[in-house]
Amino acid sequence: MKPKIKLDKIDRRILEILQANAKITNAQLANEIGLSPAPTLERVKKLEVSGIIKSYHATLNNEKVGLGVSTFVMVSLKGHNKTNIEAFTQAINEIDEVIECHHITGSGDFILKIIAQDIAAYQKLMLEKVTNIEVVDNMQSLVILSTFKDSKVMPIP
Template identity: 75%
Template sequence: MAFKLDQIDRKILEILQANAKITNAQLSKEIGLSPAPTLERVKKLETAGLIRSYHAQLDTEKIGLGVTTFVQVTLVGHRKSYIDAFVRKISDIDEIIECHHITGSGDFLLKVITKDIPSYQKLMLEKVNEIEEVDSTQSMVILSTFKNSKVLPIPPDK
C-alpha cells in the first residue's frame, strides 16, 4: 500500500536521495519549512518505512574491487525449498551484493563484485557453483558503467 506523499514529502525524499548528509537546517531551508517540522516530516517518512536506511556510496576501484558481474542463475527446480535454500546460502556470500528473483530463462540475477577475475573465478567455482540447488550460471562481466543512480523516481500524486 502506497504512502500518501505531499509535495513537501516528495521534495524531502528527492533531496535526501541526492545528499543524505544534508543537515536538517539546510534541508529545512530548501523545502521552505522551519527545522522542527522538517525533522518531524523526516522522522515520519522513516517510521513509515519510506526511508529505509542511509548509506555511503563507495568508489569500487579505489577500494580495490575492480570486477563487477551480473550472474544469471538457474536452479535445479522451482520448489520453494530449493529457492529458500539457495537464498539462505547466497546470503552468506559477501561478494554477492544483490539478488533478484526473476522471470525468463533464469531464476535469479545476482550482482557480484570482486577484486579481480581470478577472485571472481574462485568465488564462482568454490562457492556459487558448489550450491547444490544451482543447475547452471551465466556470467556477464561489466566492461564499463555509464549510469549507476541510486535515486528512485518518485511518482507524482494522481
Template identity: 70%
Template sequence: MHKLDQTDLKLLEILQENAKITNAQLSKEIGLSPAPTLERVKKLESLGIIESYHAKINRDKVGLGVTTFVTVTLTGHKKQVTESFVKQINQIPEVIECHYVTGNGDFVLKIISKDIASYQKLMLEKINEIEEVSGTSTMVILSTFKESPVLPI
C-alpha cells in the same frame, strides 16, 4: 503505499541526492522550519519509506575492480529449493544484489570481486557448490555509464 504530499516528495528527492544535508539546510530548501522538517523525516523513517542511509564507495579505490551479473538457474522451483538458495546467497558478501526474475534463468546476481581470479574462485568454490544451482551464465561489466541510487519518485 503511503500517501505522500509534494513536501514529502521534495524531502525524499533531496535526501536521495545528499543524505548528509543538515536539517537546517533541508528545511530551508523545502520552505519549512527545522522542527516540522525533522518531524517529517522521522515520520518517513518510521513508515519505512526511508530505509537507511549509505556512503557510496568508489569500488576501484578499494580494490574491487570486477563487477558481474550472473544468471542462475536452479535445479527446481519448489519453495524449499528457492529458500535454500536465497539463504546461502545471503551468506556471500560479494553478492551485493540477488533478484528473482522471469525469462532465462531464475535469479540474477550482481557480484563485486577484486579481480577475475577472485571472481572465478568465488564461482567455483561457493556459487557453483550450492546444491540447488544447476547452471550459471556470466556477464562481465566492462564500463558503467549510469548507476544512480536515486529513485524516480
C-alpha cells in the same frame, strides 16, 4: 503489500533532496523546503518510520577500494520450488561479494550482481562458493566492461 502512503509535495521534495545528499543537516533541509526545523524533522521521521526511507548509505568507488571486477550472473535452479529458493537465498546471503540478488522471470530464476578484486578472485569465488550451492543447476556470467549509468536516485511519482 502495504498500502501506499500519501506523499505531498513537501514529502516528495524531502525525498529528492535526501537522495541527492543524505548528509544534509536538518537545518539545511528545512531551509530548502521552506519549513522550520521541527516540522522538517517530523516529516523525515515519518518517512523513516513508514519505511519509505529504508536506510542511509555511503556509495563507495569499487576500484578505489580494490574491487575491479563486477559481474551479473544469471542462475537457474534444479527445481523452482520453495525449498530450493529458500536454500539458494540462504546460501547467497552468506556470500559478501554477492551485493544484489533478484528473483526474476524469463530464462533464469535469479540474477546476481557480484563484485570481486580481479578475475582470479572472481573465478575462485565462483568455483568455491557459488557453484557449490547444491540447488544451482546452471549459471551464465556477464562481465561488466563499463557502466554508463548507475543511479541510486528513485523517481518519485
